[in-house]
Amino acid sequence: MTTPAAPTNDARERLAATASDLFYRKGIHSVGVDRILSEAGMSRATMYRHFGGKEDLVVAYLEGEDRTIRSQVAAAGGAPDPLAAAIHGIADDVAHRHTRGCPFINAAAEYPDEASPVRRLIATHRAWFRGVLTQAAAGAGATDPERVAAALVMLRDAALVGGYLDGAESIREAFLDAASAVTGADLA
Amino acid sequence: MTTPAAPTNDARERLAATASDLFYRKGIHSVGVDRILSEAGMSRATMYRHFGGKEDLVVAYLEGEDRTIRSQVAAAGGAPDPLAAAIHGIADDVAHRHTRGCPFINAAAEYPDEASPVRRLIATHRAWFRGVLTQAAAGAGATDPERVAAALVMLRDAALVGGYLDGAESIREAFLDAASAVTGADLA
DNA sequence: ATCGAGAGAGAACGATCGTTCTCTCTGGCG
DNA sequence: CGCCAGAGAGAACGATCGTTCTCTCTCGAT
Numbered sequence: 001m002t003t004p005a006a007p008t009n010d011a012r013e014r015l016a017a018t019a020s021d022l023f024y025r026k027g028i029h030s031v032g033v034d035r036i037l038s039e040a041g042m043s044r045a046t047m048y049r050h051f052g053g054k055e056d057l058v059v060a061y062l063e064g065e066d067r068t069i070r071s072q073v074a075a076a077g078g079a080p081d082p083l084a085a086a087i088h089g090i091a092d093d094v095a096h097r098h099t100r101g102c103p104f105i106n107a108a109a110e111y112p113d114e115a116s117p118v119r120r121l122i123a124t125h126r127a128w129f130r131g132v133l134t135q136a137a138a139g140a141g142a143t144d145p146e147r148v149a150a151a152l153v154m155l156r157d158a159a160l161v162g163g164y165l166d167g168a169e170s171i172r173e174a175f176l177d178a179a180s181a182v183t184g185a186d187l188a
Numbered sequence: 189m190t191t192p193a194a195p196t197n198d199a200r201e202r203l204a205a206t207a208s209d210l211f212y213r214k215g216i217h218s219v220g221v222d223r224i225l226s227e228a229g230m231s232r233a234t235m236y237r238h239f240g241g242k243e244d245l246v247v248a249y250l251e252g253e254d255r256t257i258r259s260q261v262a263a264a265g266g267a268p269d270p271l272a273a274a275i276h277g278i279a280d281d282v283a284h285r286h287t288r289g290c291p292f293i294n295a296a297a298e299y300p301d302e303a304s305p306v307r308r309l310i311a312t313h314r315a316w317f318r319g320v321l322t323q324a325a326a327g328a329g330a331t332d333p334e335r336v337a338a339a340l341v342m343l344r345d346a347a348l349v350g351g352y353l354d355g356a357e358s359i360r361e362a363f364l365d366a367a368s369a370v371t372g373a374d375l376a
Numbered sequence: 377a378t379c380g381a382g383a384g385a386g387a388a389c390g391a392t393c394g395t396t397c398t399c400t401c402t403g404g405c406g
Numbered sequence: 407c408g409c410c411a412g413a414g415a416g417a418a419c420g421a422t423c424g425t426t427c428t429c430t431c432t433c434g435a436t
Contacts, residue, residue, distance in 0.1 A: 106297035154346035
């Protein structure tokens with residue numbers, strides 16, 4: 001077979017990576033396609049060959065975040081105490097990776113229409129995440145797993161927002177404190 | 189003295205009210221000045237006579253939110269149990285008023301530069317709010333008021349985000365649960 | 377060797393962005 | 407009465423938005 005004219009997959013991935021980085025760092029409506037293209041070093045037509053438009057780029061950005069988190073959760077699922085692993089994973093994520101807040105929460109702030117593809121994707125992601133935490137809490141022997149999961153979803157949202165607006169270092173302790181209280185576990 | 193040619197205060201307030209409503213409901217970068225003006229029923233020059241530009245309108249929007257919350261807090265300060273009053277006030281706010289999330293958190297998602305006037309205003313507001321909660325916790329006899337306040341700030345952020353993205357009714361119980369656990373109080 | 381499909385570059389599109397300019401009208405004051 | 411400072415309306419500005427079009431070049435196939 002050999003690649004026909006050019007693999008293009010390289011261009012697509014580079015485009016998605018550049019767009020994702022800009023969307024997260026600068027916000028979605030704030031960055032124009034011109035900037036994405038110049039930063040990715042490619043031309044307009046190339047982008048419109050791979051994506052239907054800017055919104056598809058936004059969806060790809062959030063799908064990428066979703067994929068990353070799912071793989072992290074899958075990795076944590078193998079730990080001896082999945083719930084504790086998830087909580088420490090969130091704390092590390094806030095401190096090192098998501099220092100500009102939660103990509104989904106930030107995107108939702110810019111997309112008020114809950115019927116839009118972006119908001120649907122966010123809703124799906126959140127429902128999945130809540131489900132995973134419910135299972136983990138049940139596995140840890142919680143008497144009311146859904147209640148624990150609901151509290152942890154709240155605390156994760158708060159940790160990401162607080163880490164962004166108040167500083168990651170000031171939120172870590174409060175987050176781990178509250179998470180211990182909710183799960184009954186002792187989290188260093 | 190009597191008003192010179194026209195009070196104009198009416199125009200200014202109507203403009204600020206219209207802009208605030210649109211910014212909150214639709215997001216900031218999504219609404220153009222044309223829409224604000226047409227919805228407020230006035231002309232461009234009138235706006236630029238009262239505000240230096242769109243960003244001043246954004247600042248006025250957040251200042252208005254700040255003022256509203258401060259007066260609500262002042263009112264709650266007179267209650268027999270200020271801390272409990274604040275918590276119930278937050279729960280009601282999420283359920284009835286701020287169903288599109290927290291204006292400050294949403295605005296911060298669109299303003300990555302922490303040196304910008306918008307972000308400075310947000311930081312000031314959050315610092316003030318944290319201080320008020322610390323005082324309230326101390327007044328309620330908490331052994332570690334700052335820790336209680338930090339937890340409540342987190343829970344308020346989470347309640348507003350969760351109320352927006354997951355529905356106000358599904359977040360109320362979790363919020364009151366967690367708040368009781370943190371404060372040690374029994375919040376119906 | 378010739379062709380055609382696919383990928384890329386860049387000019388150009390209309391629409392809208394935030395902002396400025398020009399003009400008219402009103403109302404208090406000499 | 408004449409006047410002018412202030413408020414408002416609306417046309418127009420350049421810049422940028424997201425999108426489409428046209429052209430070139432490179433490939434594999436015939």
